[in-house]
Amino acid sequence: MSSAADKRDARLASLHSTFNSLNATLLGMRIWHWLWVLLCVAGALAVAAPRVLSQPVIYYAAAQTQFDVARYGGLYSPVAPGRTGMDVAMGDALEVLRQDALARRELRFGLPTFQVQYIPGEQGTVLARGVAPTAAEAQDLANAGAAELARQVRAAGGREILRNMLGWELWLSLDQSDAVPGPFDLLLREIIRTQAFPMSRELEPFSTPRDVAALPREEQLDLARALEARYDLWRFAINTRNATLDALCASTGLPGREGVLVSCAETSPQASAELDERNREIARMRAVNAALQYMITAQGASFDVDAPGAAHRVAAALPIAPEPRYAPQLIALASLLGLAFGVAGVVVDRSAHLMDKIQELWRYRELIRNLVLRDLRARYKGSALGYLWTQLAPLGMMLVYVLVFSVLMPVGLAQFPVFIIVGLLPWNYTAEAVMNGTRSVIDSAALIKKVYFPREVLPLVSVFSSLTNFVLSLPMMFAVMALIQMTTMGRLNLAWSIAYLPVLIIIQTVLLAGISMLLGAVAVFFRDIVHLVGIVVNIWFFLTPVIYPLSNFGDGVAVRLLRWLNPMASLVEFYRESLYGAAVAVGQIPTPGVPALSSLLRVGVTALVILVAGYWVFERTSGRFGEEI
Known part of the structure; x- marks a missing residue:
């Protein structure tokens, strides 16, 4: 009993001590600490509330x-x-549904x-x-x-039956049998002939003989x-060829379209090859459709899916x-997370005196401003176009x-110029800030001394210089978006989710500030890091979905790891x-939307952790910069 009581008293004492520490922290907060906590709560609500309140009404059937x-059972x-x-059957079913939706102009x-x-x-x-x-x-879907x-499940079973029937027709042709082929036999032979x-x-x-009328x-x-599933596949392929x-x-919408295509094929080898292949596919589709219609009319093989x-x-x-x-509930949870993050920031500040450093940097804001302007002027000095190069x-x-992935190697993405420019500009900001940040201390040796x-x-x-660029x-990005959207859709396709742009810029800037401080400090002592960073940035580019959608690779372990280990992704x-x-x-x-709140918080926390780590390394080593440089 005594031991249990002692353990209980120890737990109570620990809780009391924790409460007292937290109370002392809160009671000893300065005005900027309160402002920080309020800012964290407001920021959490600003990020979460639009996402939560804009959740669409969704029905599941x-x-x-x-x-x-x-x-x-072989399907498993x-x-x-x-x-x-x-998996193949489900994928084929989804593709048929997608193609049918496109045919109905149902783009959702x-x-x-x-x-x-x-x-x-x-x-x-x-x-x-x-x-x-x-x-x-929802019910219809x-x-x-x-x-x-x-239908796809039945088609999977029917393919093996059809294989055997086609094999029997091959056997008859090789055996040179005198048997008179039936109507369906002739249709099967046409399928073989046209492949x-x-x-x-x-x-x-x-x-083994296979007679369609004798089949169960x-x-x-x-x-x-x-046959029906194969007919659909040929239909989709022909639509793509067209x-x-x-x-x-x-030739879209032109009268006498086929004549236009024939004339075009006479002067364009690519069009000629496409037209020939399309005509072969039409012959194949007709062969399959003839066999399908025979099954439906002569054998009554129409499909009542509910029977x-x-x-x-x-x-x-x-x-x-x-x-x-x-x-x-979600808004309350976001508020609590913001409050917890704010209190954690206060605790860190009271132990590491971060606010003192921020106040010192604020006193040198004119120096920061002048150095940024100097960097921008030096970058475009002597250039006829000057700041237009940022566009x-x-x-x-x-x-x-766009030339490579829309013309030479088409990827088939809608509004591809918009897809590219929206990913390219943030990446350029990152690459420029990291490269310049790595050399920032070394290149300022004279000023430091x-x-x-x-x-x-x-x-x-x-970082601020790259941010300015x-x-x-x-404006150029928005101009490209407006031009492409007006050209392809006849209207702008901007959503209110554009309001998240400042949030994303702030998170990215925090991330880059941490990386720049870390690499800038390390480069003072290990100069090879400057050359290594150039190589790493090139590799980093291909690990970041700038020129490709990450959704192409599904949602496997590798993709999730890439998202977790690469904040830029x-x-x-x-x-x-x-x-x-x-x-x-x-x-x-493409329909703009709001990023997932959990993912946004994860990247925001990652950026802050990298900032703290970069600052810690920079602070620990900055006293020796003068000696090393």
């Missing part, structure tokens, strides 16, 4: 695709590293607020969840997703779905209410990337999300 595991077998046949499909999600359940069941801003749309997946049904494995002769009902349905031909020959069978859909109910948004240099780089001033001024001047280049994505939106294919409209 759930349908199911159910199938016979004994019949289609791996077909590639990390991918099963079911695939956005976080308008999509279909497949969630595998127990074997033989996959949940198709529709996400949409209205209950009816869920039902369409479940129906399409059921209209590519297989994952090479087609081989199959000696479920196999007939599977066979028809395999879009390419229209771009090459400027119980080997693969069918369980339709979704109409959702009753939207998903809860928890706005008050022209990134514009030129943007044009190079002549007069006293806070040495932190030097890397900060490099960045801010001066923003997240920052570039934040800029892009706020000003451009998620990367979408040509023909869709």
Whole structure:
């Protein structure tokens, strides 16, 4: 009993001591400490409130695709590293849904607020969840997703049946049989002749007779779905070819379009190759469609997706209410996080006297201003265009990337110039600040030896100089955005999320100040770091999604590590999300949005940690700068 009481008393004493320490900290706070805490709370609310209050109304509806595991169990077998046949079927289903949405000019499909999600359940069941801003749309999406997946599951089973039937036709042709082919046999031979049904494995002769009329009902349905799925793939491929031909020959909407394409092909080798391939694909699509129509009309193999069978859909109910948004709770949580961060800052300041250093830097603000102006004047001294280079240099780089990735190696992203410029300008700011910050102390050796001033001024001047260039280049960025959006959409596509731009600039500046102080101090003692940083910055560029969307690589462990270990990867994505939106294919409209609050806080905290670490190293070593330089 005594031991338990002693432990309880010790815990109470520890809590009492902690409370007293916190109380002393709070009671001993100066006016700027209170302002700092209020600023942290206000900043947390400023970041969180727009995100929380602008949460869209979202409805979820759930349908199911159910199938016979004994019949289609092979879908759970791996077909590639990390991918099963079911993954392929779900991917094919989503692609069909996306293409159908594009055909209806429904450009929202695939956005976080308008999509279909497949969630595998127990074997033989996959949940198709529709996400949409209205209950009816969510129900329609869920039902369409479940129906399409059921069709893809049947198509997977039908492909093996079709392989055997095509193999039997090959056997007959090699055996030179005198048997009179039936109508479906002739259609299968046309598929073989036109190579209209590519297989994952090479087609081989199959000696067992296969008569379509003798197939069990479920196999007939599977066979028809395999033909149907292949017909859709040819249809999508032909649409893509037509879009390419229209771009090459400027034939969109012209009367006598086919004649225009033929004339264009006579003078353009690329158009000629595209036209020939499109015509071959049309012949293949027709061969598949003829076999499909035979199955539907002669064998009655139309597909009632809701009829119980080997693969069918369980339709979704109409959702009753939207998903809860928890706005008050999230705002309260953001306030508490801001308060905790503010108190932590006060504790750090009272132990490390950061505010004294900030006040000292403030007293030298005129020196900082003059050094920044000197740097900018020196940079453009003797230049005819002067500060216009802040606009022209990134514009030129943007044009190079657009030429490479839109013409020479098309990536197929909508509004690609906007995609590039929104990521390129923040990266230029980073690269310039880091390179100049690394040399900031070394290049100011004469100034350090002549007069006293806070040495932190030097890397900060490099960062502020680069920041000025960045801010001066923003009008050019908005001009490019307006030009591209008005050209492609006929309207501007800016959202209120542009208000996050100052927040992102502040976070990036804090990050770069920490990196510059750290590298600037280290470079004094190890001069090779100056050359090494140039190499590292080049590598860093390719590890940052400036010229590619990070979403191309999914959301695996490697991508998550890249976001965590490379703050610039997240920052570039934040800029892009706020000003451009998620990367979408040509023909869709990117929609700007608000960065995820959790990610924004993570990067903000990372920037502050790097700033504190950089300042600590700089402060510990600055006393020896005069000796080393």
